[in-house]
Amino acid sequence: MNALGTVESEALLRRAxxxxxxxxxxxxxxxxxxxxxxxxxxxxxxxxxxxxxxxxPHVPHLSRFEVERxxxxxxxxxxxxxxxMEYLHGQTRGSGSVLLLADxxxxxxxxxxxxxFMTRAERxxxxxxxxxxxxxxxxxxxxTALAEGVPVVVHGGEHFLECNSFLTCAAAPVVAPDxxxxxxxxxxxxxxxxxxxxxxxxxxxxxxxxxxLFEACHGRHMRLHVHPLAEGIGTLAEGVLALSEAGVLVxxxxxxxALLNLRASQLGRVRLDQVVDVDREQLLRASYRxxxxxxxxxxxxxxxxxxxxxxxxxxxxxxxLDMPARATIREPDALQALDTGDAAWxxxxxxxxxxxxxxxxxLLHGESGSGKEVLAKAIHASSQRRGQAFVAVNCAALPENLxxxxxxxxxxxxxxxxxxxGAPGSIRQAHGGTLFLDEIGDMxxxxxxxxxxxxxxxxxxxxxxxxxxxxxxxxxxxxxxxxKEEVAAGRFRADLYWRLxxxxxxxxxxxxxxxxxxxxxxxxxxxxPHRAIELDPALAxxxxxxxxxxxxxxxxxxxxxxxALLDDAxxxxxxxxxxxxxxxxxxxxxxxxxxxxxxxxYSQGQRVAEGDAGTQAGVQAEGGLSRLRSGCVPLxxxxxxxxxxxxxxxxxxxxxxxxxxxxxxxxxxxxxxxxRPDA
Ligand SMILES: Nc1ncnc2c1ncn2[C@@H]1O[C@H](COP(=O)(O)OP(=O)(O)OP(=O)(O)O)[C@@H](O)[C@H]1O
Numbered sequence: 305m306n307a308l309g310t311v312e313s314e315a316l317l318r319r320a321x322x323x324x325x326x327x328x329x330x331x332x333x334x335x336x337x338x339x340x341x342x343x344x345x346x347x348x349x350x351x352x353x354x355x356x357x358x359x360x361p362h363v364p365h366l367s368r369f370e371v372e373r374x375x376x377x378x379x380x381x382x383x384x385x386x387x388x389m390e391y392l393h394g395q396t397r398g399s400g401s402v403l404l405l406a407d408x409x410x411x412x413x414x415x416x417x418x419x420x421f422m423t424r425a426e427r428x429x430x431x432x433x434x435x436x437x438x439x440x441x442x443x444x445x446x447x448t449a450l451a452e453g454v455p456v457v458v459h460g461g462e463h464f465l466e467c468n469s470f471l472t473c474a475a476a477p478v479v480a481p482d483x484x485x486x487x488x489x490x491x492x493x494x495x496x497x498x499x500x501x502x503x504x505x506x507x508x509x510x511x512x513x514x515x516x517l518f519e520a521c522h523g524r525h526m527r528l529h530v531h532p533l534a535e536g537i538g539t540l541a542e543g544v545l546a547l548s549e550a551g552v553l554v555x556x557x558x559x560x561x562a563l564l565n566l567r568a569s570q571l572g573r574v575r576l577d578q579v580v581d582v583d584r585e586q587l588l589r590a591s592y593r594x595x596x597x598x599x600x601x602x603x604x605x606x607x608x609x610x611x612x613x614x615x616x617x618x619x620x621x622x623x624x625l626d627m628p629a630r631a632t633i634r635e636p637d638a639l640q641a642l643d644t645g646d647a648a649w650x651x652x653x654x655x656x657x658x659x660x661x662x663x664x665x666x667l668l669h670g671e672s673g674s675g676k677e678v679l680a681k682a683i684h685a686s687s688q689r690r691g692q693a694f695v696a697v698n699c700a701a702l703p704e705n706l707x708x709x710x711x712x713x714x715x716x717x718x719x720x721x722x723x724x725x726g727a728p729g730s731i732r733q734a735h736g737g738t739l740f741l742d743e744i745g746d747m748x749x750x751x752x753x754x755x756x757x758x759x760x761x762x763x764x765x766x767x768x769x770x771x772x773x774x775x776x777x778x779x780x781x782x783x784x785x786x787x788k789e790e791v792a793a794g795r796f797r798a799d800l801y802w803r804l805x806x807x808x809x810x811x812x813x814x815x816x817x818x819x820x821x822x823x824x825x826x827x828x829x830x831x832x833p834h835r836a837i838e839l840d841p842a843l844a845x846x847x848x849x850x851x852x853x854x855x856x857x858x859x860x861x862x863x864x865x866x867x868a869l870l871d872d873a874x875x876x877x878x879x880x881x882x883x884x885x886x887x888x889x890x891x892x893x894x895x896x897x898x899x900x901x902x903x904x905x906y907s908q909g910q911r912v913a914e915g916d917a918g919t920q921a922g923v924q925a926e927g928g929l930s931r932l933r934s935g936c937v938p939l940x941x942x943x944x945x946x947x948x949x950x951x952x953x954x955x956x957x958x959x960x961x962x963x964x965x966x967x968x969x970x971x972x973x974x975x976x977x978x979x980r981p982d983a
Pocket of ligand 1: 670675
């Protein structure tokens with residue numbers, strides 16, 4: 305930071321600016337050493353070709369839509385910065401200032417301030433959508449804090465652009481738990497209202513944001529709060545370290561790095577016992593005996609001989625003494641297990657893997673039964689959150705009046721009919737784990753607003769009041785709808801859409817997949833693990849070409865049924881197919897222009913394109929159909945059972961149950977209304 309404000313330095317600045325104006329060059333050593341960062345920044349500004357005396361710098365301003373996208377990309381930073389900014393704004397209200405959050409490129413994302421000054425600030429584009437990178441606006445607190453990587457004050461004439469010299473600004477970079485710079489927090493006001501405390505306030509606020517980010521990132525790890533004095537623990541000056549189960553330092557805030565004389569690049573490579581004279585197990589044991597801070601000797605920083613350490617257990621249950629270090633246990637990778645050879649599907653799995661354990665919401669888009677929930681579970685099972693809960697909520701199956709309570713929970717006695725002791729709600733149940741919101745496109749608009757708030761603030765307020773509860777979960781959503789269309793039609797909030805859509809994965813429909821045979825093989829193995837069951841090759845050809853409107857669910861259900869009807873046989877023929885599918889095959893045949901299914905004929909006299917095997921299948925098909933038509937009561941009974949179960953699972957929602965079975969709502973209704981075959 306600088307020590308400007310004196311009459312002497314003001315005079316120096318005036319002379320320097322005059323030289324800048326006259327010669328478009330920076331006079332050597334004109335500014336005092338305390339303003340070395342300004343000298344460096346003016347040099348960078350000149351090199352970038354910024355015109356210091358232009359009234360209107362040519363800097364593109366982002367549209368509202370583009371700002372929304374940029375904001376979405378930084379939603380984790382914003383979620384943690386917003387509450388801190390609101391708190392700071394509450395403390396400084398009426399002081400004629402504006403608080404701004406910029407991303408790591410100097411793009412302003414969020415502003416909060418006094419209306420009078422904000423209007424003035426907007427005249428020089430100190431507002432969301434504007435870039436305050438040094439290359440665009442020369443020396444300024446946001447751009448210079450980013451370029452220098454440290455907190456700075458840029459006051460009055462230190463701004464490179466003459467038009468910004470009415471400002472006084474203090475800014476500090478916000479550093480992620482892995483040491484990368486995420487953005488900058490900046491406070492600006494009228495130059496005449498400069499206050500020496502502003503700089504400290506901004507620094508303290510960024511530390512608060514960094515601590516929140518650290519907590520969200522390393523909540524599951526064991527954390528060590530360190531400070532040379534026992535009383536320093538719990539204050540903003542404390543260092544915080546995150547420790548893996550193998551005792552490796554995997555995270556550290558800025559204070560901890562400074563105390564231990566470490567660089568961010570060393571995280572993940574240095575063990576605790578290389579920086580202090582105890583290891584993880586010793587610390588754990590000591591903290592079980594006595595939770596008060598313990599004294600350790602610092603090995604990595606000669607200037608800090610002794611540190612006090614308080615141990616905080618992560619919420620990962622694995623952090624107990626009697627469990628082996630999780631790092632040594634190799635868990636099967638659920639994503640890998642799903643890879644059955646289709647190229648598009650492989651691509652989906654690879655993309656999902658790339659965002660594992662990153663704060664990126666995943667949106668799964670695919671037809672009903674294409675495996676969205678199966679994929680969501682695999683994402684969870686392959687992530688570091690696998691030891692925690694996977695909570696699935698079907699937004700379409702819940703009646704509108706219950707979805708709110710189901711998601712957000714409710715306080716005791718919140719409404720008539722509620723449980724007396726209240727309920728935590730799915731979002732809180734997913735704390736530490738993964739929340740899967742299925743059929744998100746069917747969520748009512750009012751719920752979307754509440755959900756958005758939870759995602760922004762990462763805390764949930766139960767219905768009927770109560771304290772907000774901090775929540776941390778990975779979010780995976782799924783829909784068969786085109787959410788962009790829903791947004792355009794006003795049925796889905798655009799801001800929620802951007803928040804959910806960190807990465808959209810489009811699941812191929814079964815008819816688009818090339819791994820049909822492997823899938824069938826695996827499904828048969830699952831349904832009859834001790835039997836070598838296979839499909840009759842001709843039937844396989846027919847079924848492979850079927851469009852499978854119910855996708856993997858329909859195929860899996862079909863195979864489950866056929867296995868049940870197989871008795872001792874090992875080859876599945878047409879006669880083993882459920883009558884619903886047979887009917888569907890017939891309908892497909894009728895719908896096709898050639899009036900027959902591809903690859904199969906339905907009468908013995910008809911010629912078939914596929915040759916003998918096809919003819920044989922046709923014969924079998926005809927035989928199978930007639931056998932089925934002759935009244936297979938157990939099959940009808942079984943089908944009905946499946947439908948009733950689907951209806952129960954969809955909690956009475958007929959459309960959902962039908963969609964899940966891959967049949968139309970009308971067919972479902974017609975069949976379920978028939979008398980029970982055994983009645
Ligand atoms: N990769 C797979 N391997 C084997 N079976 C699968 C696979 N994916 C899905 N299935 C089968 O399909 C069924 C439905 O899958 P899932 O519930 O994931 O679909 P969905 O796309 O979420 O459906 P909906 O949109 O109707 O909720 C599963 O219960 C399982 O029987």
